[in-house]
Amino acid sequence: MHSPTGYARPTGPLAPGAAAERSGLDYCGRFAPSPTGPLHAGSLVAALASWLDARAHDGRWLVRIEDVDLPRCIAGADRQILGQLEALGLVPDEAPIWQSKRGGVYAKALQRLVDAGLAYPCGCTRAQIAADHAGRGSPVPRHGELAYPGSCRPERGGLLGRAARAWRFRVDGKGGAPAVVHWQDRRLGAQSQDVERAVGDFVLKRADGLWAYQLAVVVDDAEQGVTDVVRGEDLLDNTPRQLLLQSALGVPAPRHLHLPLVRAADGEKLSKRHGAAALALAGEAQRLATLGDAARALGLPLELHRPAAGSTRADWLARAVAAWGERLALPTTPTAWP
Numbered sequence: 281m282h283s284p285t286g287y288a289r290p291t292g293p294l295a296p297g298a299a300a301e302r303s304g305l306d307y308c309g310r311f312a313p314s315p316t317g318p319l320h321a322g323s324l325v326a327a328l329a330s331w332l333d334a335r336a337h338d339g340r341w342l343v344r345i346e347d348v349d350l351p352r353c354i355a356g357a358d359r360q361i362l363g364q365l366e367a368l369g370l371v372p373d374e375a376p377i378w379q380s381k382r383g384g385v386y387a388k389a390l391q392r393l394v395d396a397g398l399a400y401p402c403g404c405t406r407a408q409i410a411a412d413h414a415g416r417g418s419p420v421p422r423h424g425e426l427a428y429p430g431s432c433r434p435e436r437g438g439l440l441g442r443a444a445r446a447w448r449f450r451v452d453g454k455g456g457a458p459a460v461v462h463w464q465d466r467r468l469g470a471q472s473q474d475v476e477r478a479v480g481d482f483v484l485k486r487a488d489g490l491w492a493y494q495l496a497v498v499v500d501d502a503e504q505g506v507t508d509v510v511r512g513e514d515l516l517d518n519t520p521r522q523l524l525l526q527s528a529l530g531v532p533a534p535r536h537l538h539l540p541l542v543r544a545a546d547g548e549k550l551s552k553r554h555g556a557a558a559l560a561l562a563g564e565a566q567r568l569a570t571l572g573d574a575a576r577a578l579g580l581p582l583e584l585h586r587p588a589a590g591s592t593r594a595d596w597l598a599r600a601v602a603a604w605g606e607r608l609a610l611p612t613t614p615t616a617w618p
């Protein structure tokens with residue numbers, strides 16, 4: 281990773297210029313599942329899309345097990361996911377890494393942000409955050425969470441004698457800069473978010489001692505040389521926070537492609553909570569049919585949806601890579617979908 285060179289405040293779209301000049305040769309993509317259960321139809325679509333995008337650009341493809349939120353993880357689900365990917369022919373180019381084993385790396389990144397004046401300890405409970413909002417006017421909850429109002433910023437007195445519960449990232453740099461992030465999504469086009477208003481200074485290390493998702497993702501993407509993030513649209517909202525962290529740590533911002541979510545019949549996002557069915561992977565015909573379902577969800581050509589009898593996974597995957605490459609060019613301009 282690069283050493284911090286101060287906080288380079290983004291002034292326009294973040295890094296797409298530099299990103300667009302990268303050749304396919306240094307493309308590196310990743311699939312980063314949380315082991316909260318086996319893959320289901322929705323998570324397989326994200327896995328397949330990231331694999332196809334990497335292969336279509338002659339890039340590397342990695343798998344990272346995002347198990348920082350250990351209480352939510354299910355024992356054995358990581359191995360189950362890796363086995364499912366392998367059964368479908370989606371094999372990473374390097375050994376997978378587990379975020380739960382990387383606490384020391386995240387600690388160093390947090391220390392760099394603290395040293396740069398970009399992270400500070402917070403002693404607030406949820407109740408205190410709500411009370412602070414009530415004193416300032418009308419709070420607007422987002423996903424049921426109130427934006428953090430910066431109560432423990434050093435210039436407001438810091439912890440004021442309370443114990444540190446969490447560590448937070450200053451979204452306004454060293455103070456006063458607007459935290460409006462602009463970026464280009466390969467499918468959705470121009471995006472922006474006022475992070476201070478929508479989220480506030482967000483958590484890097486949680487009150488329960490666990491590392492926050494945002495810090496772990498940014499540190500790992502940088503260290504693994506990930507150039508391209510292809511993931512579900514439900515994660516779109518994390519992107520501006522991750523871009524701010526990348527800027528603060530002086531690491532490159534990846535390109536982003538957020539995929540439409542696979543929805544259940546009632547229009548809800550497909551998930552384990554929703555009772556998404558287990559993937560059918562017994563035997564070659566089932567595996568091809570499972571890949572075909574994912575191809576349909578991704579809007580790939582009809583002939584990939586119901587593979588012909590006798591076709592092999594290697595043949596199917598090669599045709600899917602070709603179809604993906606024809607449809608999705610690398611530049612950051614908005615792409616018609618499907």
Ligand SMILES: [Zn+2]
Nearest residue numbers: 402403404432
């Ligand atoms: Zn606080």
